[in-house]
Each structure stands twice: as structure tokens, then as C-alpha cells.
Amino acid sequence: MSILAVAELKGDSLKKISRELTSAGRKLGGPVVALLINGTDAHANELFDAGADTVVKASLGEYSPQGVANIVAAVAAEKGAKVVLAPHSIQGKDYAGRVAIAMNASLVADIIEVKGSDSAVEVKKPIYSGKAYANIKLSAPAVLTVRPNSQEVVSGYAGAKALETTSAGEGAVSSKLANVEMSGGTKVALTDASIIVSGGRGIKGPEAWPMLQELADTLGGALGASRAAVDAGWIDHGHQVGQTGKTVSPNCYIACGISGAIQHLAGMGSSKYIVAINKDPDAPIFKVATYGVVDDLFKVVPALTGEFKKVLG
Numbered sequence: 665m666s667i668l669a670v671a672e673l674k675g676d677s678l679k680k681i682s683r684e685l686t687s688a689g690r691k692l693g694g695p696v697v698a699l700l701i702n703g704t705d706a707h708a709n710e711l712f713d714a715g716a717d718t719v720v721k722a723s724l725g726e727y728s729p730q731g732v733a734n735i736v737a738a739v740a741a742e743k744g745a746k747v748v749l750a751p752h753s754i755q756g757k758d759y760a761g762r763v764a765i766a767m768n769a770s771l772v773a774d775i776i777e778v779k780g781s782d783s784a785v786e787v788k789k790p791i792y793s794g795k796a797y798a799n800i801k802l803s804a805p806a807v808l809t810v811r812p813n814s815q816e817v818v819s820g821y822a823g824a825k826a827l828e829t830t831s832a833g834e835g836a837v838s839s840k841l842a843n844v845e846m847s848g849g850t851k852v853a854l855t856d857a858s859i860i861v862s863g864g865r866g867i868k869g870p871e872a873w874p875m876l877q878e879l880a881d882t883l884g885g886a887l888g889a890s891r892a893a894v895d896a897g898w899i900d901h902g903h904q905v906g907q908t909g910k911t912v913s914p915n916c917y918i919a920c921g922i923s924g925a926i927q928h929l930a931g932m933g934s935s936k937y938i939v940a941i942n943k944d945p946d947a948p949i950f951k952v953a954t955y956g957v958v959d960d961l962f963k964v965v966p967a968l969t970g971e972f973k974k975v976l977g
């Protein structure tokens with residue numbers, strides 16, 4: 665039996681979560697088969713380096729959740745994979761349920777830890793908006809969607825490196841994507857970013873975004889926002905972090921003028937380091953912060969940017 669990790673691309677790049685999935689597959693003992701849809705040999709090499717023994721390339725025309733699910737289920741059957749790891753991304757959430765139905769498998773979404781073997785899996789996932797964690801034991805077959813940035817990435821794995829191509833195609837598809845309209849978007853995709861600088865009502869207005877964006881750019885990070893900032897019309901909903909926005913798990917989340925409401929914490933509470941800048945020492949965000957600065961963000965953010973520029977060049 666084997667573990668099937670479904671890779672995901674963004675434009676010409678392999679998303680980091682793809683390498684997280686092959687690495688997570690190694691924790692289950694492997695062998696790890698990575699499914700690469702519309703990817704290149706260079707993408708395959710990245711997957712080999714991050715723990716894949718086999719990479720199966722597949723082709724798909726227009727994206728559809730049914731089409732992807734049909735390919736995933738067919739490759740899982742070809743390879744005898746009883747555990748499928750998919751990204752907990754917009755696409756992963758879109759097709760994972762269909763894969764589980766096709767494989768008659770259990771589905772657990774948004775996991776942050778996985779261990780066990782390819783026949784009995786133990787996973788951990790946040791529940792109640794991140795207030796608690798559920799540890800779940802399940803037997804194979806299982807489909808698991810994994811939260812981006814939650815897994816360590818293996819590098820330098822020297823496995824069999826078998827590169828194959830499957831003839832499995834999209835199969836019968838009853839709905840087709842008509843077109844995609846891009847919203848404002850961010851320079852760095854929020855859910856993939858390893859650093860996020862986020863602004864809340866405390867930034868007072870949209871004029872403050874360039875100040876936060878400069879800090880984000882200096883650190884190679886992305887710009888996030890609280891719902892209060894989004895509802896005020898200061899920024900597009902694509903940037904919203906929280907229960908009704910995006911779930912993120914960066915290495916570092918810098919919350920500027922955000923009080924730390926439970927609905928916001930639901931979207932960023934699993935960040936590795938949380939830095940809070942807030943002038944209210946009693947703001948709830950300080951309860952989850954690794955580092956806290958009690959001061960005016962309009963003083964602290966430019967000072968931080970200046971210091972990072974000195975250090976990072």
C-alpha cells in the first residue's frame with residue numbers, strides 16, 4: 665500500500681504545501697506517490713527531493729473538482745493508495761469530498777498533524793474556531809486535507825525517483841468552470857505566506873496600508889486584515905483572516921491594531937510566532953502572542969521596517 669499526495673501548482677510554481685504533503689507521507693512510512701497534474705519534470709524533482717518515491721504525471725484541461733477527483737481516485741486505485749493527502753486549499757476543499765466518496769473513504773479536513781501508518785492514521789485538527797484540538801484515529805481508506813504551512817518539509821530525500829505518466833483523465837464531468845474573475849489579489853498568496861503582516865481597525869483607515877505593505881515587502885510576506893478592516897471597505901475580502909475569511913498558518917503573524925477576537929484567532933491561531941502591536945495592554949491578542957508590543961502601531965511599524973531593512977538589506 666502507499667500514500668498518495670496530491671500536488672498543487674500556482675501559475676508555474678509548485679505550491680509549498682505539495683512538498684509538505686510528500687514530507688507528511690514519509691511520517692506514515694510511505695512509499696509516497698505524488699500526483700502531479702499539469703506539472704513539469706522540474707516540479708517532479710522538487711517532489712522527489714521532499715519525500716516522493718514515485719511521481720505520477722497526469723493531464724487535465726479545464727479545472728473542475730470532478731475532473732481532479734476522478735484522476736485522484738483512479739491513481740489511488742492504480743497505486744493501491746489507501747491514504748490520500750490533499751492541500752486544505754480552495755481547490756483541495758473543492759475536490760476532497762468527491763475523492764472520499766469515490767474511494768468510500770473517511771474524510772478529515774484541515775489537519776495540522778498526522779502520524780500512524782497507511783492502514784491506521786491519527787490526525788490532529790483545530791475545532792471550535794481554534795479553541796480546542798481534536799485528535800482523531802481512523803482506519804484506511806482515508807482522505808485528509810492538510811493545512812498549508814503546518815508540516816515540516818523534508819529535503820534531500822533519496823528514494824526510488826520513479827517518474828510515471830497516467831492515462832487517467834478527467835472522466836465524466838457534469839459541471840464545467842465557465843471563467844475565473846481575479847479579485848484584487850495579493851503579491852504573495854496569503855495562505856502560502858510564511859510571514860503575514862495584518863491590519864485591523866486600529867490602523868484607522870486605508871491610508872495606512874502602504875505602511876504595512878512596506879513591512880510585508882521587506883520581509884517577503886503578505887498583507888492580511890481583520891474583518892473590521894474589510895467591513896469598513898479599507899481592503900478587499902481576499903485579505904481577510906478569520907472564521908469568515910482565510911485560515912492561515914505562517915511562521916510569523918504580525919497583528920497590527922487587531923484586538924484578537926475569537927473569530928480572528930480562528931484563522932491565525934496556529935501561526936508559529938505571533939507578534940502583536942496594540943496600544944491596549946489588555947487586548948486579548950496578547951494572550952496568544954509570542955511577542956507583544958504595547959504601543960502606537962504608527963510608531964512601531966515604521967521603526968520595525970527600518971530595522972529589518974538594515975538587517976536584511
Ligand SMILES: Cc1cc2nc3c(=O)[nH]c(=O)nc-3n(C[C@H](O)[C@H](O)[C@H](O)COP(=O)(O)OP(=O)(O)OC[C@H]3O[C@@H](n4cnc5c(N)ncnc54)[C@H](O)[C@@H]3O)c2cc1C
Pocket residue numbers: 863864865866867889890891892893904905906907908909910920921922923924925926927928931941942943944947959960961962
Ligand atoms: C459570525 C462572525 C464571523 C466573524 N468572522 C471574522 C473573521 O473572519 N475575521 C475577523 O477578523 N473578524 C471576524 N469577526 C469579527 C470579530 O468578532 C471582530 O469584530 C473583529 O475581528 C475585530 O477586528 P479588529 O480587531 O480589527 O477591531 P477591534 O476589535 O476594534 O480592535 C482594534 C484594536 O486596535 C487597537 N488600536 C487602536 N489604535 C491603535 C494604534 N494606534 N496602535 C496600536 N493599536 C491600536 C485597539 O486597542 C484595539 O485592540 C466575525 C464576527 C462574527 C460575529
